[in-house]
Amino acid sequence: MLEFTHIGDVTSDELDRMRAVYEPLAESVRALVDATIRTEVDADEVAAVKAEIDAATARLRAKQIDGAFGVRYTSDGESMAWGNPVVGVGNPIAPPVVIRRDDAGRVYTDFEMGAPYEGPPGHVHGGISALVLDHVLGEAATDGTMPRFTGTITMRYLRPTRLGRLHAEAQTDRVEGVKTFVVGHLADDEGITVEAEGVFITPKWARGEGE
Known part of the structure; x- marks a missing residue:
């Protein structure tokens, strides 16, 4: 069972x-x-520069948590996934992606990817495309309520994704018991580059069935 950290009575301010x-x-x-x-x-x-970076790293390590950041919640239920490699505001690996939702339940995001995400020259690494789409599809499946995790995900790479400004979106197709079926895509300034379909599972512990 996953563990979530409640950081207590932290106000919005x-x-x-x-x-x-x-x-x-x-x-x-x-x-x-x-x-x-x-x-x-x-x-x-x-x-x-390396010496300066090493010195700065040592200063930051003077006080740090044990292990990973995890997902933390304030007393009013606000999520802090700051270490997440896709949306984490505290993670330099993340672009970061900012998730938005419309009234129809569609999840979407516009973000930038440059040199750190390159695979083929001038284009996004295919694994990075999969990482982003897995997260975006998961956001659509979760819908801000019940946690659901990737069961299977299928990617269709239509063509290479150019580095630069990108768009990703997803929406739930249907729900069958504990399975939520989600579809989505990634696009660059010339159109859709990767299509994705995923099946997301509501874990037993979230259904009150133990681990």
């Missing part, structure tokens, strides 16, 4: 303050990753 502290740090490290991939400075400059 306090949560906003925490986000204002840690989100800019992740954004700076995200920019550092991009710069590390594309830099052409000389060896002495690389060595000097």
